[in-house]
Amino acid sequence: MAEKAGGVRDLEREDLPSVAELFQKTFRNSQPVRPSMIQYLREVFFDHPWYDEEIRSKVFIDKSGGVQGFIGVFPSRLEINGRPIRAAYAGSMMVDRHEQNPLAGARLLRSFLTGPQDISLTETANSLALGMWQKLALPLDIAYSLNWLRILRPTGTAIQVAERGLKAARFLRPVASLSDGVIERMGVKSFRAPPIHGAGRVNFWDASREEFAEAVLKLSELFPLRPKWDRASLDWFMDHAQEKRQFGKPSWRIAESRNGELVGCYVYYHRPGGIGWLLQAVCAPNVAGELVDDLFAHADASGCVAIRGAGHPWLTPELISRKTLFYGRAFFVAHAKDKSLLQPIRSGEALISGLAGENWMRLIGDDFD
Structure with missing residues (x-):
C-alpha cells in the first residue's frame, strides 16, 4: 500500500x-x-x-x-x-x-x-x-x-508589475496616470493603440456570453485538433472563467465579415489601470491582424495600461509587427506515443489553450475569499 x-x-x-x-x-x-x-x-x-x-x-x-x-x-x-x-x-x-x-x-x-x-x-x-x-x-x-505583452501606458504598466512584489506600489497609481498623460502631451512616440475608425472588411462587436459560446463552437472547426465541446461542457468552463475576476471583468467580442460571415471571436479580462489578459482568441487566419488591432484598441479604450496573453500561434505574426514584447512565463509541453497526434501542435493548428486548456481555472491568478 x-x-x-x-x-x-x-x-x-x-x-x-x-x-x-x-x-x-x-x-x-x-x-x-x-x-x-x-x-x-x-x-x-x-x-x-x-x-x-x-x-x-x-x-x-x-x-x-x-x-x-x-x-x-x-x-x-x-x-x-x-x-x-x-x-x-x-x-x-x-x-x-x-x-x-x-x-x-x-x-x-x-x-x-x-x-x-x-x-x-x-x-x-x-x-x-x-x-x-x-x-x-x-x-x-x-x-x-510565447507569452506576450503589449504596453499601452508605460508608467502604469511599470507600477502594475511592481505591485506584484510590493503591494505599497499601488499608491503610485495616480502618479502613473499623470506621468503617462505628460508623455502623451510631450509628443513622445505613442504606445497607445490607434482607434478603429469606420467599417473595415471585418466588423467587431460586443457580444453576450451566449453568442460568444455559439461562435467558439463554430469557429473551433477551423482547427484539426480541438476540444470535443458541446454546449453544456463549454458553459461549465465559461462559468469558471467568468468567476475569475482578479484581472477585471470579461469582454466577449465577435467578428463578422461584410457579408455577415462569422470569422473570429475573443474574450479578455480588463479593468481601468490594470493589465488586461487575453483568455481565448479564435479566428480565420486572414483576419488575425484585424483581431489584434481590435483587441488592442478595445483594451486601450477600457483604460488598460497593457494587454497580455499566452501563446496563440495564429496571432503571433501580427503581434510581432505591433510593438509587442515576448517573454517566457508559462511553458507549453505536449507528449504522445502516437506522434501524429502532435503534428497539429507543431504546426500551430491546435486549439488546446485558454478555454480549451487550463487557463480558465481560478487556481491560476485568482484569490479565494
Missing part, C-alpha cells in the same frame, strides 16, 4: 484540505486556507464535466500517509480530424520540503505521463516543472509558449 510505504497515489476527496494547504504554502505565501478554496478544488477535480476515474490528480505521500506533494490533472476530450482522443492536462505541481523529497516532483510527473491518456499536455509549466519535462526528453513547444 502506498500509504504505508510512501509514494504516489490517486487524489481522494479527503485529501483536498491538505492539497489546499500545500497550494497556499507553495503559491500564496502560506495564506490561510478558505473553505471556498477546498470547495473549488472539489469542483474542478471531481465535478469536472469530463471527469475520468482513470485519469486523476496525483498526491505524493510520506510514510505516515501525509500529503507532501501534488500534481493537478485535468482530463480532456479532444478530437483530431473528427476522431475522438483521450487527453489530460498537468496543472499545478508542488512538493513540500523538497530537500527531503528530491525525487517527489519527478515521480509525480512520471505517474501523470504513464496514465491511459492518448496525449499529455500542460500550458502552465514554470521553469522548474519545464526542467523536469526536459529531463524526460520532452521539449517545450515554442509557438504555444
Whole structure:
C-alpha cells in the first residue's frame, strides 16, 4: 500500500484540505486556507464535466500517509480530424520540503505521463516543472509558449508589475496616470493603440456570453485538433472563467465579415489601470491582424495600461509587427506515443489553450475569499 510505504497515489476527496494547504504554502505565501478554496478544488477535480476515474490528480505521500506533494490533472476530450482522443492536462505541481523529497516532483510527473491518456499536455509549466519535462526528453513547444505583452501606458504598466512584489506600489497609481498623460502631451512616440475608425472588411462587436459560446463552437472547426465541446461542457468552463475576476471583468467580442460571415471571436479580462489578459482568441487566419488591432484598441479604450496573453500561434505574426514584447512565463509541453497526434501542435493548428486548456481555472491568478 502506498500509504504505508510512501509514494504516489490517486487524489481522494479527503485529501483536498491538505492539497489546499500545500497550494497556499507553495503559491500564496502560506495564506490561510478558505473553505471556498477546498470547495473549488472539489469542483474542478471531481465535478469536472469530463471527469475520468482513470485519469486523476496525483498526491505524493510520506510514510505516515501525509500529503507532501501534488500534481493537478485535468482530463480532456479532444478530437483530431473528427476522431475522438483521450487527453489530460498537468496543472499545478508542488512538493513540500523538497530537500527531503528530491525525487517527489519527478515521480509525480512520471505517474501523470504513464496514465491511459492518448496525449499529455500542460500550458502552465514554470521553469522548474519545464526542467523536469526536459529531463524526460520532452521539449517545450515554442509557438504555444510565447507569452506576450503589449504596453499601452508605460508608467502604469511599470507600477502594475511592481505591485506584484510590493503591494505599497499601488499608491503610485495616480502618479502613473499623470506621468503617462505628460508623455502623451510631450509628443513622445505613442504606445497607445490607434482607434478603429469606420467599417473595415471585418466588423467587431460586443457580444453576450451566449453568442460568444455559439461562435467558439463554430469557429473551433477551423482547427484539426480541438476540444470535443458541446454546449453544456463549454458553459461549465465559461462559468469558471467568468468567476475569475482578479484581472477585471470579461469582454466577449465577435467578428463578422461584410457579408455577415462569422470569422473570429475573443474574450479578455480588463479593468481601468490594470493589465488586461487575453483568455481565448479564435479566428480565420486572414483576419488575425484585424483581431489584434481590435483587441488592442478595445483594451486601450477600457483604460488598460497593457494587454497580455499566452501563446496563440495564429496571432503571433501580427503581434510581432505591433510593438509587442515576448517573454517566457508559462511553458507549453505536449507528449504522445502516437506522434501524429502532435503534428497539429507543431504546426500551430491546435486549439488546446485558454478555454480549451487550463487557463480558465481560478487556481491560476485568482484569490479565494
